[in-house]
Amino acid sequence: MRVLRAFLRPGWVVLALVVVAFAVACFWVLAPWQLGKNGRTEHQNDLIKSAVSKAAVPIDTVYPGSGPVPTDTEWREVSVTGSYLPEAQAVVRLRSVDDSPAFEVLTPFRTSDGRIFVVNRGYVRPQQGTALPPVTAAPAGTTTIDARIRQPEGTSPGKGPRTESGVLQVYTIDPAVLGRTVGLTTMPAYLQLSSGQPGSLAEIPIPQLDSGPYLSYGLQWIAFGVMAPLGLLYFVRSEIRHRRAANAARAETAERIRTGAAPPDALESAALAESALSERAARARQRRKELTSASSTGMGQTRVRGTIGAGPDQAVAGEDRVRGKLADRYGD
Incomplete structure (x- = not known):
């Protein structure tokens, strides 16, 4: 039950809602949109293929009236x-x-x-x-x-x-x-x-019979719709496994305390150690960030001072540091 309550926190609830909304959009909006375009393109290509293979006929045989044009007579x-x-x-x-x-x-x-x-x-x-x-x-x-x-x-x-x-x-x-x-x-x-007819100008070519990328796009949206819930389940399972491992470790420590195999403050020490490790890791990250920032700021700005016939002050500064260390160890 405690594990279930952990997933009712706002962060997990918002993540679940976003994943569900994305999957619904993939399956019911984005994938049908692309697959529909693919279907219409293929139907248009079929009409053109069929029309090109047939000779001209009197217009009354395919379009006798004045109403809307039947879709199967285009081209x-x-x-x-x-x-x-x-x-x-x-x-x-x-x-x-x-x-x-x-x-x-x-x-x-x-x-x-x-x-x-x-x-x-x-x-x-x-x-x-x-x-x-x-x-x-x-x-x-x-x-x-x-x-x-x-x-x-x-x-x-x-x-x-x-x-x-x-x-x-x-x-x-x-x-x-x-x-x-x-x-x-x-x-x-x-x-x-058509070309070569009375009154014709430069002929407008028939469209190329290419279905385009719509089918692959539709399949990609379906794949995304499947992967999003699977990714959420993976993170949920990882969180549950982590919490169970932590609970098992605490239970084992409590049992060792009960049997006298561990000092009474073992649980508190373990918690403090875990907290200290977390704080140490945070400080290390902060230190790395500061060093990165300092190195980025000072890059290309190394100052070397000297006079004609003399080496740079960097060597002198190095000797001063050595003298300082010797003085700290052995006295002035």
């Missing part, structure tokens, strides 16, 4: 017939392609059945720092294009469309927001134009 290549609407064109700023800045060009496309899709025609590199270069106009008239279906990116607060230097610019590809800005009713999905 599918489709063919669409219609015409560009260059008067509603916009550019996406602050993009990066192959680790270099770029502008992506968005031009609405009206299909033959009347639907309007925002088409990402590709990218152009900025000129003179961040200036938008001239953009090749989209072809006029009816044309057929092949493009990949993409999910909208959404718009962050305060990052809506704006006009700069006479060009409509956006931060993300959000067909609904862009459509409201230019006065068009656009479909939720947008199309990423």
